[in-house]
Amino acid sequence: MTEMSDPVSVSLPDALPEADTTPTPRSVLVWRAIFVLVPLVFIVFLALRLGTAKTEHRAEGLAPHLEFTTFDGETINLDDLRGKGVMVNFWASWCDPCREEAALLESTWRREKDNGIIFLGLDYLDQEPAAKAYLAEYDITYPNGPDLRSQVARRYGISGVPETFFIDPEGKIVDIVVGPIANQAQMNSYLDKIRPKEK
Numbered sequence: 001m002t003e004m005s006d007p008v009s010v011s012l013p014d015a016l017p018e019a020d021t022t023p024t025p026r027s028v029l030v031w032r033a034i035f036v037l038v039p040l041v042f043i044v045f046l047a048l049r050l051g052t053a054k055t056e057h058r059a060e061g062l063a064p065h066l067e068f069t070t071f072d073g074e075t076i077n078l079d080d081l082r083g084k085g086v087m088v089n090f091w092a093s094w095c096d097p098c099r100e101e102a103a104l105l106e107s108t109w110r111r112e113k114d115n116g117i118i119f120l121g122l123d124y125l126d127q128e129p130a131a132k133a134y135l136a137e138y139d140i141t142y143p144n145g146p147d148l149r150s151q152v153a154r155r156y157g158i159s160g161v162p163e164t165f166f167i168d169p170e171g172k173i174v175d176i177v178v179g180p181i182a183n184q185a186q187m188n189s190y191l192d193k194i195r196p197k198e199k
Contacts, residue, residue: 061172063088063165064155068122070145071132076120078171085117085194086167090147090158092126093134098162101180102138108187109142116169116196122147124161168194 066078066088078086089105091098109119121144123131128146135144147153156165159178166175174193181187 061174063167063171063173064152066120066152066155068145068147068152070143071128071135072143074143076143076145078167081118082171083116083169084196085169085191086120087117087191087194088120088122088156088165088167090122090124090153090156090161090163091134092124092161093130094126095161097180099134099138101162102134102140104181104184104187106138106140106142108184108191112191113142117191117194118142120144122152124153124158125150164190166190166194169196 063078063086067076069075091102105119105121109117113119119142121140121142123144123146126146131144131146134140156163162177162180164177164181165173166177168174175190177190181190
């Protein structure tokens with residue numbers, strides 16, 4: 001039979017520190033809430049304001065100001081093109097989806113350029129030699145130029161490339177295509193909405 005040993009005595013401190021049960025003053029809680037809520041409210045307000053601004057612009061329909069100099073040195077101003085349908089395509093030489101639609105854009109331009117339709121290309125975040133090589137590769141003949149400092153892209157609020165805007169003879173945006181235009185039928189459906197009416 002095993003004998004029980006004497007219990008080990010453990011000395012405890014005379015007094016254990018008590019948990020702080022003092023309630024947090026209401027003023028401290030209020031300030032904590034303010035520090036959290038104020039930035040949150042500001043972020044929500046800013047997001048709503050940006051969304052509203054974009055909605056208002058799209059609702060108005062008027063295309064933002066557009067002026068640029070082509071790679072050939074010609075100055076293009078959208079205001080000078082009133083009375084014509086205008087297609088504005090944002091692209092880049094490094095953009096594979098842009099290459100998917102390049103031949104379609106050029107062949108359609110050659111068909112439509114005498115029908116009151118103007119095609120414009122804006123090169124986005126690109127190097128000029130690469131951009132010119134891209135234009136030469138696809139034998140693109142409609143006016144193209146660099147979007148310096150992305151001024152036009154910011155004005156139009158593009159989300160990436162390719163992105164294409166269809167503007168009617170009154171200067172209103174009637175369609176926006178994000179991504180490559182898939183085929184000729186799709187392209188024709190957009191162009192039909194911006195064709196100048198026959199007089």
